[in-house]
Amino acid sequence: MQQVRAPRDPAPSRLAYRMQRLALTPSFRGLMRIGLPLATIAAMGAVVLGDQARRDALTLWVADMKSAFQEREAFMVKAMAIDGASAELAADIREAVPVDFPISSFDLDLERMQRDVAALDAVARVDLRVRPGGMLQMTVVERIPALIWRAGGALELLDAGGHRVAELTRRTERADLPLVAGRAADAAAPEALELIAAAGPLAPRLRGLVRIGERRWDVLLDRGQRLKLPETGAVGALEQIIALDQAQDLLARDVLWVDMRNLARPAVRLRETAATTLRQVRLRELGVQVE
Amino acid sequence: MTDLYQSQRAMRAMRRAAIQRGVIAILDVGTSKIGCLVLRFDGPDAFKPSDGVGGMAGQSAFRVIGAATTRSRGMRMGQIDAMAETERAIRTAVQAAQKMAQIRVDHVIACIAGGEPRSYGLAGAIELEGAQVTGQDVARVMAACDVPDVGDGREVLHAQPVNFTLDHRTGMNDPRGQIGYRLACDMHMLTVDGTVVANLIHCIKRCDLELAGLASSAYVSGISSLVEDEQELGAVCIDMGGGATGLSIFIKKHMIYADTVGLGGDQVTSDISKGLQIPLATAERLKTIHGGVVATGMDDRDLIELGGETGDWDLDRRTVSRAELIGIMRPRVEEILEEVRARLDAAGFEHLPSQQIVLTGGGSQIPGLDTLGPRILGQQVRIGRPLRIAGLPERVTGAAFASAVGLCLFAAHPQDEWWDFDIPADRYPARSLRRAVKWFKDNW
Numbered sequence: 001m002q003q004v005r006a007p008r009d010p011a012p013s014r015l016a017y018r019m020q021r022l023a024l025t026p027s028f029r030g031l032m033r034i035g036l037p038l039a040t041i042a043a044m045g046a047v048v049l050g051d052q053a054r055r056d057a058l059t060l061w062v063a064d065m066k067s068a069f070q071e072r073e074a075f076m077v078k079a080m081a082i083d084g085a086s087a088e089l090a091a092d093i094r095e096a097v098p099v100d101f102p103i104s105s106f107d108l109d110l111e112r113m114q115r116d117v118a119a120l121d122a123v124a125r126v127d128l129r130v131r132p133g134g135m136l137q138m139t140v141v142e143r144i145p146a147l148i149w150r151a152g153g154a155l156e157l158l159d160a161g162g163h164r165v166a167e168l169t170r171r172t173e174r175a176d177l178p179l180v181a182g183r184a185a186d187a188a189a190p191e192a193l194e195l196i197a198a199a200g201p202l203a204p205r206l207r208g209l210v211r212i213g214e215r216r217w218d219v220l221l222d223r224g225q226r227l228k229l230p231e232t233g234a235v236g237a238l239e240q241i242i243a244l245d246q247a248q249d250l251l252a253r254d255v256l257w258v259d260m261r262n263l264a265r266p267a268v269r270l271r272e273t274a275a276t277t278l279r280q281v282r283l284r285e286l287g288v289q290v291e
Numbered sequence: 292m293t294d295l296y297q298s299q300r301a302m303r304a305m306r307r308a309a310i311q312r313g314v315i316a317i318l319d320v321g322t323s324k325i326g327c328l329v330l331r332f333d334g335p336d337a338f339k340p341s342d343g344v345g346g347m348a349g350q351s352a353f354r355v356i357g358a359a360t361t362r363s364r365g366m367r368m369g370q371i372d373a374m375a376e377t378e379r380a381i382r383t384a385v386q387a388a389q390k391m392a393q394i395r396v397d398h399v400i401a402c403i404a405g406g407e408p409r410s411y412g413l414a415g416a417i418e419l420e421g422a423q424v425t426g427q428d429v430a431r432v433m434a435a436c437d438v439p440d441v442g443d444g445r446e447v448l449h450a451q452p453v454n455f456t457l458d459h460r461t462g463m464n465d466p467r468g469q470i471g472y473r474l475a476c477d478m479h480m481l482t483v484d485g486t487v488v489a490n491l492i493h494c495i496k497r498c499d500l501e502l503a504g505l506a507s508s509a510y511v512s513g514i515s516s517l518v519e520d521e522q523e524l525g526a527v528c529i530d531m532g533g534g535a536t537g538l539s540i541f542i543k544k545h546m547i548y549a550d551t552v553g554l555g556g557d558q559v560t561s562d563i564s565k566g567l568q569i570p571l572a573t574a575e576r577l578k579t580i581h582g583g584v585v586a587t588g589m590d591d592r593d594l595i596e597l598g599g600e601t602g603d604w605d606l607d608r609r610t611v612s613r614a615e616l617i618g619i620m621r622p623r624v625e626e627i628l629e630e631v632r633a634r635l636d637a638a639g640f641e642h643l644p645s646q647q648i649v650l651t652g653g654g655s656q657i658p659g660l661d662t663l664g665p666r667i668l669g670q671q672v673r674i675g676r677p678l679r680i681a682g683l684p685e686r687v688t689g690a691a692f693a694s695a696v697g698l699c700l701f702a703a704h705p706q707d708e709w710w711d712f713d714i715p716a717d718r719y720p721a722r723s724l725r726r727a728v729k730w731f732k733d734n735w
Contacts, residue, residue: 009379010361010383011379011380011382011383012383012386017382017385017386017498017499018499020386021389021395021499024389024393024395026395
């Protein structure tokens with residue numbers, strides 16, 4: 001006998017009903033559409049990258065790709081050209097920034113190189129650029145020595161700002177430059193240059209300047225003469241002495257030093273023999289018999 | 292009665308929240324079919340004033356985006372008979388509607404056809420001492436209505452103020468702001484069997500849905516099938532459903548009476564089944580395809596194959612003339628209409644200024660009812676179809692969906708009921724903050 005089959009119940013089961021309602025919930029749909037694929041991709045990535053060997057291979061591959069790109073002919077730097085530097089300075093610069101050419105321009109750290117070169121005393125300013133054609137162009141502005149500074153036992157060249165330029169072995173190597181001495185003379189280098197400029201008529205006799213007590217200048221002339229200048233208004237005081245000299249030949253006389261430290265009360269010291277002679281002359285004029 | 296009464300306020304709040312969220316479902320649980328519509332509320336900005344579309348009592352605010360109907364199961368005479376079956380049928384309808392709408396609905400508004408609705412007219416009056424009528428006075432006058440003894444286990448389904456009287460002036464819709472000495476109120480209260488309501492609520496809860504409103508099916512059929520002037524001048528809407536026939540009398544745009552006759556299309560089907568000795572499914576098909584209530588000479592010659600699968604040739608090859616079918620159907624339809632007539636007489640329908648009778652519901656589609664109806668009910672009978680609403684699919688625009696469409700209108704623009712008004716101040720708990728606020732408002 002044929003079994004009578006019960007008609008299919010069209011009603012959804014409770015579970016199916018709830019599932020459909022869940023699937024129609026906007027937040028759940030969003031989660032399924034965006035959240036689930038993202039989570040799947042993230043999980044796949046985590047599984048693939050969980051292995052150290054795969055990670056290393058990936059890193060290596062990336063590094064290979066990178067170097068293959070960076071080491072193209074177009075990016076290679078083959079030589080360095082240094083402009084505006086003397087031969088010794090160029091040698092110093094090459095020593096300070098050792099670069100093995102050819103090198104990719106990606107591997108050149110131009111900023112650090114510029115810092116290193118600028119740290120050299122003889123270099124005032126440096127510009128670096130990689131020129132087309134694989135040339136590293138370095139344009140250097142050198143410091144120009146303006147003074148020789150005798151500090152301790154050594155001789156050093158200073159530029160107009162007082163910055164150290166180089167060491168000097170003998171004074172005669174740069175006989176054209178004026179000499180300064182004394183502690184912290186480099187800090188007052190601009191004033192020293194002003195004094196030297198102001199000392200124009202005395203220039204043939206000028207031996208040098210000495211910084212006294214890190215505050216004022218003495219001007220040394222030949223024959224052991226010394227001009228003591230005040231802390232402020234040193235140039236004016238020097239000009240005053242020069243005017244005196246031109247009027248009365250002060251410095252041609254047997255004067256040991258001229259003291260202008262107190263402008264209100266300048267003083268002059270004579271040499272001992274001159275002073276004795278002067279006294280005897282005065283005494284003789286007064287009629288005193290002197291042996 | 293307190294249980295449903297308390298939850299009515301909560302359901303109103305839930306309805307407002309659902310409309311704010313934009314989606315609400317309509318569930319018409321009938322005896323022959325369960326219909327579910329999903330409404331999307333676009334807010335009042337859906338139409339600009341320049342579009343020429345006004346508010347239309349909230350109808351322009353929503354659109355039907357999902358519609359599904361399924362054969363009802365486990366229902367009898369508008370009441371739940373087998374709860375698990377009904378629950379499955381509701382799930383079927385809701386799932387299909389959700390699928391069409393492609394959105395999940397959490398809130399439903401349902402209607403209830405059975406539960407022996409009974410109408411009560413309530414009246415109350417208060418003295419005003421010549422002050423302006425305020426919201427609180429309206430609350431007080433409604434609280435002053437004497438509530439009749441509605442019986443044990445009966446719940447208030449609707450309680451609508453239908454008329455306000457201020458001194459000698461009556462027929463007011465909104466007395467607030469006017470000055471008078473005596474404010475009186477007429478209220479229409481509809482009660483139903485509490486267990487029937489509780490069963491329906493339980494069924495809906497078991498489908499993970501929140502009930503955001505409950506209405507009488509006779510009432511919502513009336514608001515969808517009666518046109519505005521019929522509602523204004525007086526009319527009755529007779530919703531001929533499968534298990535029960537509901538009737539609701541409207542005047543001045545308020546329902547003033549509702550009742551249910553426990554007879555419907557199912558009885559017609561079972562008569563055909565018994566009379567012709569055929570299965571109920573075949574009888575239902577014969578009724579819907581060949582049925583009628585007025586026989587003509589042509590119908591004697593119109594032979595209908597009954598069909599059958601018993602294997603007995605004589606039984607399976609029977610034919611019946613359409614006149615015979617009409618002969619079976621007509622007495623039952625007449626009985627239903629006579630029962631309705633009796634209820635209308637009892638309600639005093641003949642005293643209304645206009646006595647328009649509108650037949651709607653699935654049963655109203657029987658051919659010839661427009662001839663039979665006037666003979667029993669009265670002269671002004673028409674077959675009504677529900678209002679067109681936006682987005683409603685063609686297949687659910689028929690008369691059988693009058694209550695579903697009415698529920699949509701009810702959802703968009705419900706009438707204020709008792710629980711929508713203020714609570715009278717003296718009913719607040721003694722330490723209520725609102726009472727303190729009211730004291731401040733009154734004294735400053």
